[in-house]
Amino acid sequence: MQILQRLVFGFIVTIALTTLVQAQNQQGFISLDCGLSPNGSPYTEPITGLIFTSDEGFVQTGKSGRIQAVFDPNFIKSYLTLRYFPDGTRNCYNMSVTQGVKYLIKATFVYGNYDGQNNYPNFDLYIGPNIWTTVDFNGRANGTVKEIIHVPSSNTLEVCLVKTGTTDPMISALELRPLRNGTYVTESGSLKNLFRVYFSNSGQSIRYPDDVYDRRWYSFFQPEWTQITTSLTVNSSNIYNVPETAMATAATPTNATSPLTLTWALQPVTALFYMYIHFAEIQNLRANDSRAFNVLLNGNNTFGPYSPKMLKIETLLDNIPEKCDGGQCIWQLVKSSNSTLPPLVNAVEAFTVIEFPLSGTDQDDVVAIKNVKDAYELSRISWQGDPCVPKQFAWEGLNCSYVDNSTAPRIISLNLSSSLLTGTIDSSIQNLTQLQILDLSNNTLSGEVPEFLAEMKSLSVINLSGNNLSGSVPQALLDKQSEGLVLKLQGNPQLLCQSIPCDNLGGNGRHHKNNVVVPAVASVASVAVLAAAFSLFFIFRKKKQTSSSARVPSLYTTTPDGISPHSSQPSFVPKNRRFTYIEVQAMTNNFQRILGKGGFGIVYHGHVNGGTEQVAVKILSQSSAQGYKQFKAEVELLLRVHHKNLVTLVGYCDEGDNLALIYEYMANGDLKEHLSGKRGGSVLSWGTRLKIVAEAAQGLEYLHNGCKPPIVHRDVKTTNILLNEHLQAKLADFGLSRSFPTEGQTHVSTVVAGTPGYLDPEYYHTNWLSEKSDVYSFGIVLLEIITNTRVIDQTREKPHIAEWVGLMLTRGDINNIMDAKLYGDYDKNSVWKVVEVAMSCVNPSSSRRPNMSQVVIELNQCLASENSRVGTSRDMDSKGSIEENMTYATELGPKAR
Numbered sequence: 059m060q061i062l063q064r065l066v067f068g069f070i071v072t073i074a075l076t077t078l079v080q081a082q083n084q085q086g087f088i089s090l091d092c093g094l095s096p097n098g099s100p101y102t103e104p105i106t107g108l109i110f111t112s113d114e115g116f117v118q119t120g121k122s123g124r125i126q127a128v129f130d131p132n133f134i135k136s137y138l139t140l141r142y143f144p145d146g147t148r149n150c151y152n153m154s155v156t157q158g159v160k161y162l163i164k165a166t167f168v169y170g171n172y173d174g175q176n177n178y179p180n181f182d183l184y185i186g187p188n189i190w191t192t193v194d195f196n197g198r199a200n201g202t203v204k205e206i207i208h209v210p211s212s213n214t215l216e217v218c219l220v221k222t223g224t225t226d227p228m229i230s231a232l233e234l235r236p237l238r239n240g241t242y243v244t245e246s247g248s249l250k251n252l253f254r255v256y257f258s259n260s261g262q263s264i265r266y267p268d269d270v271y272d273r274r275w276y277s278f279f280q281p282e283w284t285q286i287t288t289s290l291t292v293n294s295s296n297i298y299n300v301p302e303t304a305m306a307t308a309a310t311p312t313n314a315t316s317p318l319t320l321t322w323a324l325q326p327v328t329a330l331f332y333m334y335i336h337f338a339e340i341q342n343l344r345a346n347d348s349r350a351f352n353v354l355l356n357g358n359n360t361f362g363p364y365s366p367k368m369l370k371i372e373t374l375l376d377n378i379p380e381k382c383d384g385g386q387c388i389w390q391l392v393k394s395s396n397s398t399l400p401p402l403v404n405a406v407e408a409f410t411v412i413e414f415p416l417s418g419t420d421q422d423d424v425v426a427i428k429n430v431k432d433a434y435e436l437s438r439i440s441w442q443g444d445p446c447v448p449k450q451f452a453w454e455g456l457n458c459s460y461v462d463n464s465t466a467p468r469i470i471s472l473n474l475s476s477s478l479l480t481g482t483i484d485s486s487i488q489n490l491t492q493l494q495i496l497d498l499s500n501n502t503l504s505g506e507v508p509e510f511l512a513e514m515k516s517l518s519v520i521n522l523s524g525n526n527l528s529g530s531v532p533q534a535l536l537d538k539q540s541e542g543l544v545l546k547l548q549g550n551p552q553l554l555c556q557s558i559p560c561d562n563l564g565g566n567g568r569h570h571k572n573n574v575v576v577p578a579v580a581s582v583a584s585v586a587v588l589a590a591a592f593s594l595f596f597i598f599r600k601k602k603q604t605s606s607s608a609r610v611p612s613l614y615t616t617t618p619d620g621i622s623p624h625s626s627q628p629s630f631v632p633k634n635r636r637f638t639y640i641e642v643q644a645m646t647n648n649f650q651r652i653l654g655k656g657g658f659g660i661v662y663h664g665h666v667n668g669g670t671e672q673v674a675v676k677i678l679s680q681s682s683a684q685g686y687k688q689f690k691a692e693v694e695l696l697l698r699v700h701h702k703n704l705v706t707l708v709g710y711c712d713e714g715d716n717l718a719l720i721y722e723y724m725a726n727g728d729l730k731e732h733l734s735g736k737r738g739g740s741v742l743s744w745g746t747r748l749k750i751v752a753e754a755a756q757g758l759e760y761l762h763n764g765c766k767p768p769i770v771h772r773d774v775k776t777t778n779i780l781l782n783e784h785l786q787a788k789l790a791d792f793g794l795s796r797s798f799p800t801e802g803q804t805h806v807s808t809v810v811a812g813t814p815g816y817l818d819p820e821y822y823h824t825n826w827l828s829e830k831s832d833v834y835s836f837g838i839v840l841l842e843i844i845t846n847t848r849v850i851d852q853t854r855e856k857p858h859i860a861e862w863v864g865l866m867l868t869r870g871d872i873n874n875i876m877d878a879k880l881y882g883d884y885d886k887n888s889v890w891k892v893v894e895v896a897m898s899c900v901n902p903s904s905s906r907r908p909n910m911s912q913v914v915i916e917l918n919q920c921l922a923s924e925n926s927r928v929g930t931s932r933d934m935d936s937k938g939s940i941e942e943n944m945t946y947a948t949e950l951g952p953k954a955r
Contacts, residue, residue, distance in 0.1 A: 083737060084109060085726060086236040086783055087272070088153055092229045093122035093139035096650055102736070103136050106266050109737065110136045113232065115650050115663070117141065119149045119439055123228070125170020132200060137168045142228035143219055146439040148184070148451045150218040151232055154665070154672060155210045159236050162271055163208055165217065166231040167193055168201035179225035184218040187447035188414035191250065193219075193227075201230070203274065205251035207242050207409065212421055213670055218443045220451075235272045241297055242409070244332065245378055249409035252322070252331060256301075256405040257309035259285050268301040275304050275405065283309040283318065286402065288340040294371045300336045304405045305371055308340055314400040317354075317390040322408075327385025329410045335374040336405040339366040343399075350394040351401035356382055363394040366402060379411050419446040419458065420466040422489060427456070427469060429486035429668050432644065434479050445469060459492065468492040475521070476500040483508050483522075492516050499546065500524040507531045507553070512538055521546040528552035531560065635697070635709040639716040646675050654727075658688065658793065663723070666708060672723035673708050678716075688793025689717050695792045699765055703757030705780055705790040724788065726781035729754075729839075733776060733846050744884035745924045746785065747843040748892070751836075752917040753787035754779045758836060759910035761789075762829045767797045770827055774835035775816045776842050796827060815849035815858065820904050830904035836913065837899025840892055846877035860900040867893070885927045888920040895920075 090113040091099070099112035120141040130138060143149040155161060163185070169178055178195035183204060191204050215234070219227035242249055255278035256264065266272035279285065285307060292305040311318045324331065339349065352362030353374065361374060382388075391401030418424070427445050430436075438454055446458035446467035457471035469490050475497045482505035483498065493514060499521045506529035511520060513534075520535075520543065527550040536555065539545055547553060547560040554560070643649070645664035653661045659679035666673055678689055689712075696707035711718035729750060731737045742750075761769040771778075772794040780790045794811045812818075818834035821827055838849060841859045849859045856862040866874045872889060873882075895916045901907050908916075 083726065083732070083742075083785070085785065086156075086159075086234075088155075088232075088234040089136070090116060090151070090232040091136045091139060092141040092231055093120075093124070095122070096652075099651070101135075103134055105134045106272075108136070108266055108272070110231075111651065113141060113151065115647050116153055116232075117149065117151045118437065118442065119143060119146060123172040125168055125172050126174075129168075129170040129200075133168055133170075137166055137201070137230045138170075140168065140170075140172055140228050140230045142172070142226045143221070144226045146221075146442075148218050148220050148440075148443050149227065150184075150216045150442040152442075153215045153217075153234065154670070155213060155215045155234065156236070157210055157213045160207060160209050160239065160242065161215070162235040162237055162273065163206050163215075163217070164231075164233045164235075164272075164274075165193075165204045165229060166201065166233075167195070167204075167228065168230040169195055169199075169228070170201075172228070173226075177225060179228055181222050181225065181227040182220040184216075184220055184443070185248075185414065186216050186218075186418050187416040187444040189220075190217075190412070192222075205274070206412070207237065207249040207251075209248070211418070212424075214424075216443050233272070237271055238297060238299075242332075242334075244411060247411045247413040249332060250412045252324075252408040252410050254405075254407045256304035256307060257283070257285070257403055258287075258304075258307040260307075264301050264303055268303050270299050275301060279309060282312055282316075284312045286310060286341050288369070290340070290369055292338050292340060292369050292371065294338070296371050296373060298334065298336070298371075298373055300371060300373075300405055305336065305338045306340060308338075308402045308404045310400045310402050315393065316400075317392045318401050318403060320389045320406070322387050324382060324385040324387060324410065328381070329385065330379035330381050331387075331408055331410045332376040332379055333374075333389070334376075334407040335403060336371055336407075337364075337366040337374065337402070338371045338404055339368045339402065340404070341399075341402070343368075347398050348396065349399040349402060350397040351391045352394060354388075354390040354392055355380060356388050363397075371404075415463045416447050417464055417466045418444045420468050422491070423469045425668050425670075426486050426489035427453075427472075429489075430472075430484055432669070433481070433484040433486060434474070434477070436474075436477065457495075470516070471495040473497040474501070479503055481505075483511075483527075485510065487511075488514060490514075495519040497521040498525070499549075502526055504528065507535065507547075509534065511535055518542065519544045519546075522550065523547060524549035526550065526552065528554075530554045635707070637709050637711045637718070637720065639711055639713045639718075642675060642677075642711045642716070642718050642720070645673065645720070649677070658791075664720070666720070671708075672725075674721045674723050676719040676721065678718065686717065689719065691795060692719060692792045695769065695795050699761070699769070701757055701760040701764070702786070703753045703788050704760065705788045721790070722782075724780035724790075725783040726785060728777045728790075729779040729781065729787070729843075730776035732781070733842060741879045742843075744880055744889070745921070748888065748917065748921040748924055750779065750781065750785065750787040751840060751843055752914065752921050754789055754839070755836065755910060755914045755917055757787075757789040758832055759914050761795075762832070762910050765797070768829060769795055769797045770829055771795050771832050771835075772827070773812055773816075774832050774839060775813050776839055779839070818904070819902060828904060829909065830907045833899050833907045833910060833913070834904070836910070837896045837907075840896035840899065844877065844889065844893060844896065845875050846879065860897075863893070864897065867897070885924045888923040888927075891916065891920045891923075 087108070089108050089110045091110040092113045094110070094112040096112045096114045100109050102109050120143045123140045123142050125133070125138055125140065165183060178199075180192070180194050182192050183190045185206070185208060190206060193202065193204065195202065217232060219229060221227055254273060254275055256275045257279060258277040259279040260277050262277055264275040269275065286309070287307050292302050294300050294302045294305045309318065335353070343349070348365070350363040350365045353360050353364070366372065391403060393400050424445060431441055440451070440454040443451060445453045445456055446460075446469065449460070452458060455473040456469055458467040459470050460467050470492055472487070472490065472493060472495070476499070479498065479501035481503065483503055485508065487493070487496065488510040491514070494516050496517060496519070501524070503522070503525040504527065507522065507527055509532045511517065512532055523546045531547065531553065535545065547555065550560055637645070645666050646662040647664070649662050651663040653663050653674055655661070659677045662675045662677065664673045664675045665671065678686070693707065693710050696704075700706075705724065706722040707719065708722060709720040711720070726732070727737055732742050735741070758771060758774065761771060771789065771792065773791055774789070778789060778791045780788050782788065812835070816835040816838045818831040821831045838859060841863055842849065845859065845863065847859065850857055851859075854862050856865050863875050872886065872893065875893075876884070876889065895908070895913060898906070898908055899913065
């Protein structure tokens with residue numbers, strides 16, 4: 059009976075209606091095509107619909123390769139290129155993740171004789187400091203996939219390939235998929251995939267988009283079994299979201315009295331494992347038919363008797379891990395005595411438990427040393443992965459303190475002597491709070507000796523000799539020598555140790571006895587020369603700035619068209635919002651990853667705040683005639699307005715001809731991409747569309763009513779509604795925005811600007827801009843989410859979407875205008891209401907249009923109606939199937955007994 063308590067049956071069917079279904083929107087997906095040129099990135103893989111990007115921005119080493127063309131027909135596009143690592147022992151990928159979120163991590167390896175050596179590689183794979191698995195191509199000539207379910211302990215995840223022999227490590231694709239909370243729960247450790255099968259003789263495998271988490275399901279079948287299939291819909295929407303195509307088939311023993319049996323071997327033999335068995339009755343049962351069976355593991359009854367639910371998934375899962383004596387596992391379904399039908403099973407997943415015993419380096423130390431690395435652009439090949447562990451891979455120049463496996467190591471020594479360092483002594487060093495020895499000698503560091511060195515309590519040795527440091531050494535640092543600090547400063551001719559050049563000091567910073575007297579005239583002359591030099595520097599700098607200002611207007615000395623500051627004084631801008639062009643280059647990794655292109659210029663992916671925060675960096679094109687004017691308008695507007703449904707401006711760059719806007723990163727692109735299917739072929743549900751436009755409406759309503767003076771966006775359209783990782787909608791692109799400087803003013807006369815199709819016809823003909831011009835544009839957005847058709851389509855009876863919808867409504871059937879991809883899955887009352895709102899917004903007369911406050915109220919009511927229909931506010935839904943074009947010799951393991 060104790061074994062019975064080791065299994066928990068998930069009666070997921072009873073809660074299916076209150077379960078939020080994971081959307082097929084690739085939200086949070088990381089899909090790296092290793093070795094792919096950035097010029098070919100990103101792209102949509104044609105078989106799966108997954109959006110792959112180059113791995114260039116995620117790894118600092120390695121070389122690109124490609125499998126031989128003869129192997130191409132066996133693999134999907136993302137496995138044709140690869141990255142191999144001929145240099146160094148450990149080479150690592152570094153990815154930004156969400157701490158505490160459960161991820162499915164897949165690494166794919168296809169050798170394809172890329173090097174012409176026919177020598178299959180063998181190497182180890184690590185997650186952070188811990189070994190994950192060994193990649194061995196023995197018996198897997200076509201390739202192999204390694205998969206693990208893992209919860210990162212920080213916001214970064216490092217997957218490392220470690221050379222263990224003479225062959226070079228290589229990798230074809232690296233993919234991360236966030237999983238739903240509450241799934242695949244373990245007592246401890248991570249889950250290493252043992253096998254995942256659905257019972258079918260089709261020979262086909264299933265993955266995205268049939269599986270919203272992009273798990274790989276391999277068909278598995280034996281001659282002594284009989285296959286059952288159904289063409290009816292199987293409700294597979296439980297917390298595990300098994301693909302319906304997998305649940306629509308099942309296996310039963312051909313001999314009704316025989317058990318259905320699987321066997322497999324565990325490595326190591328003491329390994330613990332978890333099982334997830336997915337059942338659904340898919341056979342039409344006659345009145346006198348019954349199906350009931352018990353679940354056995356190595357002869358012990360673990361659950362039952364059990365009868366699957368008709369066309370509804372239920373999942374049997376381990377509450378605590380199982381083990382098999384000697385590592386040999388025999389799993390059986392045995393018919394109950396009162397059952398007329400044999401046992402049935404649809405799909406099974408099994409995982410072994412893998413413990414990661416080593417704690418990574420203290421996270422504050424990791425952030426600090428990586429900031430030092432970035433500041434000095436260090437490219438040491440050993441500076442990858444965890445800085446301190448495993449010990450054999452510790453970064454060159456670092457020494458760490460180790461207590462035990464469960465205690466995070468600390469960095470206690472940093473030696474960057476003779477490392478070609480330039481610039482100043484980086485302030486990130488002070489965050490290495492346990493640092494005892496700091497050696498920055500024999501570089502070309504300049505600037506002053508920072509005060510913070512005296513505040514680092516653990517430092518006992520500081521070697522700054524052989525640099526170009528200047529100014530005076532902080533007295534507090536000199537005073538610490540009496541407490542035992544070893545301070546080496548010689549070889550810095552311009553450095554003054556409280557009026558005494560440090561070259562006249564001994565190695566520990568104390569005076570040489572034969573150099574105590576320093577002529578006063580020399581000291582006075584030095585000060586005079588320094589004063590003259592500084593005066594000349596500031597004079598020339600001021601002249602240069604004046605010249606630069608004459609060439610390019612200062613961002614905050616003039617008022618951009620339509621954006622009026624609250625006073626005549628220049629706007630105050632916090633310093634931390636302004637970035638230099640060099641900083642922009644660094645945050646974008648020298649403009650490596652393109653997110654999109656527009657009239658303003660190109661948008662790049664980047665990182666700020668030590669690489670922990672993702673951003674989108676919009677670079678002004680030199681050919682953009684109105685670019686600088688719009689740039690100024692957008693910066694000034696976003697610095698003074700803040701709302702959860704307006705995109706956040708992280709900062710900007712205004713440096714001569716180099717102009718850039720740095721926004722928060724919106725991981726899910728824009729609304730237009732989702733409606734058109736460019737985001738991997740996903741289809742937004744009606745509820746999700748309502749949620750998005752309701753949130754966008756709130757942002758627009760804030761501009762109209764929450765800002766003083768009110769602001770008109772002037773370019774509301776689906777491409778300017780961006781979606782973050784949670785599908786929260788935010789309005790973007792405020793370069794055309796105008797405000798109403800006079801209180802009570804209903805409109806301003808201005809040159810017409812906007813996007814054809816979205817442009818208010820009244821504004822177009824009169825040049826009178828008002829808030830109702832935005833209302834018209836928003837009405838077009840509503841028509842787009844309803845119809846999912848182009849705003850202007852010359853093949854239609856009425857080319858413009860507003861006129862076409864109006865014509866179709868006169869014929870009385872709303873189905874004529876609804877997006878066919880929704881398959882009728884919507885509340886018709888809410889649809890009609892949104893159509894009414896949209897048509898009132900696009901009324902030719904602005905006086906007859908609603909204001910945005912009224913629109914927000916109506917949309918929220920429609921959203922509530924749709925949510926009550928489905929029982930929850932769903933994310934995204936997608937329909938489709940996929941056959942994976944891959945011929946792996948997989949590591950499935952189970953064999954029929």
